[in-house]
Amino acid sequence: MAKKSTIFFCQNCGYESAKWLGQCPACKEWNTLVEETVVTGKTGKSSKKTESLAARIHEAQPVKLSGIKTESEIRTATGFEELDRVLGGGIVAGSLVLVGGDPGIGKSTILLQVCKNLTEKGKKVLYISGEESLQQIKLRASRIGSFGEEMLLLCETSLETIQGVIERVQPEIVVIDSIQTMYQEDVSSAPGSVSQVREATSVFMQIAKRMGISIFIVGHVTKEGVVAGPRVLEHMVDTVLYFEGDRHAAYRILRGVKNRFGSTNEIGVFEMCQSGLKEVKNPSEYMLSGKPQGASGSIVSCSMEGTRPILVEVQALVCRSNLAMPRRTAAGTDYNRVGLLMAVIEKRIGMHLSTCDAYVNIAGGIRMNEPAIDLAIVLALISSYKDIAIDEKTLAFGEVGLSGEIRAVSMAQQRVAEAKKLGFETIILPAVSMPSIGKVEGIRLLPAANLREALKYL
Known part of the structure; x- marks a missing residue:
């Protein structure tokens, strides 16, 4: 007769324990073990299971790697160039893709739009919902547009x-x-629960690999921003995509966290409209919209997301502080990096910022942690401190070292080309990157080996 027992699972790595532990022995995370009830005991079918296991062992035969024939990798376009870029070129047959994000961010909307695009190409699509009724899905689909005859719906759990x-x-x-x-x-x-999510993902993974069906899974996220359930869920799937951004804002960013078929550095930018999500094919243009003219503490920099250059506006505000410990705030970039750059300014340039409040912001709601925006952050801080406006047609990029030197960054030529395309006239860049760029017509390149040389150009 079957018995019920209690086992504790780690939500982060799936470790099992007979009793609750404050720290998981496997992944060393705290307060991740949750209680689950499992059924154990004899089922009376041991002989049949033994026979089926013996048959499977007999059928399982290793195959030589040289004898395996593979067809060229064929990807299916989703109808969204931004999504195809994040996926690595399109949907791979037999892949298992996890899409996570905050409630109301647009996960179900973009997948429904992908279904619409695929059915227009004659692909047979099955949309399985465990949260909405058929009527609710129909109402949402009617706002997106007309679907092909191959669109099938199923409400089942x-x-x-x-x-x-x-x-x-x-x-x-x-x-x-x-x-x-x-x-x-x-x-x-x-x-x-941990057991159900892990078992469900395992079943869908087997279906995808055995039948060659591409499966998209929607996953809710916790308040920490990670997919709810065991962390092993992300290890089992082929691709993990996250929707980022404020659900009350118009723009969404789709970022690949894990991808077995492509790069994890690519992002896709979308705009939420009345009829669903719309691609933003030139993110740099919208990032710079509304940029102030003649204001101090503002400069444009270029960051690379995979193979895509994105121009962002770096804003800084430095003012005298009345507090015993001045306030430091960073929005859209690493807080510790800003503190490090302010220490470099004090030591290498001699500006005393220790008595000032400092606020740094990456405009547009996007987050950039690439070291290439270091030079722009430093110039924005100095511009705000001295209250000197930087020409709006000037762009700066480069990594700043602890000695005040400006170090080279990757893909400098692509950054210059993107700045020229959007009408910038002057670029302050690392001197060591000049040989890789060469001569560029129609734009002035100002090489700087250290911060003091960069400040002369301002």
Whole structure:
């Protein structure tokens, strides 16, 4: 007879323990173990299981690597160039993709739009929802546009039923919305628990690899911004995509955190409209919209996201402080990096910022941590401190070292080309990057080996 027992699972790595522990022995994280009820005991089918196991062992045979024939990798375009870039060129057959993000950020909307684009190409798509009814999905789909005849909907949460439907219908693309609502009857814990999420992901992974079906999984996130459930969920899937941005704002950023078929440095920018999400093919232009003219503490820099250069406005505000410990704030970049750069300014240039409050902001709501924006942050801080405006047609990029030197950054030629395309006339850049750029017509390049040389150009 089956027995019920209690086991504690680590939400971060999936470690199992018979008792609760404050710290997980495997991943060393604190307060990650949660209680789950499991059913153990004899089922009376041991002989049949032994026979089936013996048959599987007999059928499993290793294959020589040289004898495996592979077709050229064929990717399916989603209809969104931004999404295709993040995926590495399109949807790979048999891949398992996890899409995470805050509630209301647009996860279900973009997947429904992808389904629309695929059905227009004649692809058979199965959209499985465990949260909404068929009528709710129909109302949301009617705002997006017209769908092809190959669009199929299913409202179901049982894994056994879903697996049977997929094997019968044989779709090319499957969307699961969401993984936290799926449950397997053999697992006694509630839907959304560690055991259910892990088991559901395992079932969909087997379906994707065995049948060659591309499956998209929607995952809710916790207040820390990570996908709810065990961290092993991210290890099992092929690709992890995160939607970032404020749901009350118009713009969304799709970032690849893990990708077995492409780079994890690419991002896609979307705008939320009445009819769904719309691509922003030139993010630099919208990032710089509304840039003030003739104001101190503002300069444009160029950051690389994968192979894409993005121009961002770096803003700084430095003012006298009345506090015993001056305030330091950084929005859109690393706080510790800003403190380090302010120490470099004090030591190498001789400006006393220790009695001033300093605020640094990357305009546009995007987050940039690349060291290439160091020079722009330093120039913005000095511009605000001296209350001197920087020409709005000037751009700066380069990494700043602790000795005040300006170090080279990657893809300098692409950064210069992007600045020239958007009408910038002057670029302050590392002197060591000049040989790789060469001569560029129509734009003035000002090389600087250290901060003192860069300040002369201002």
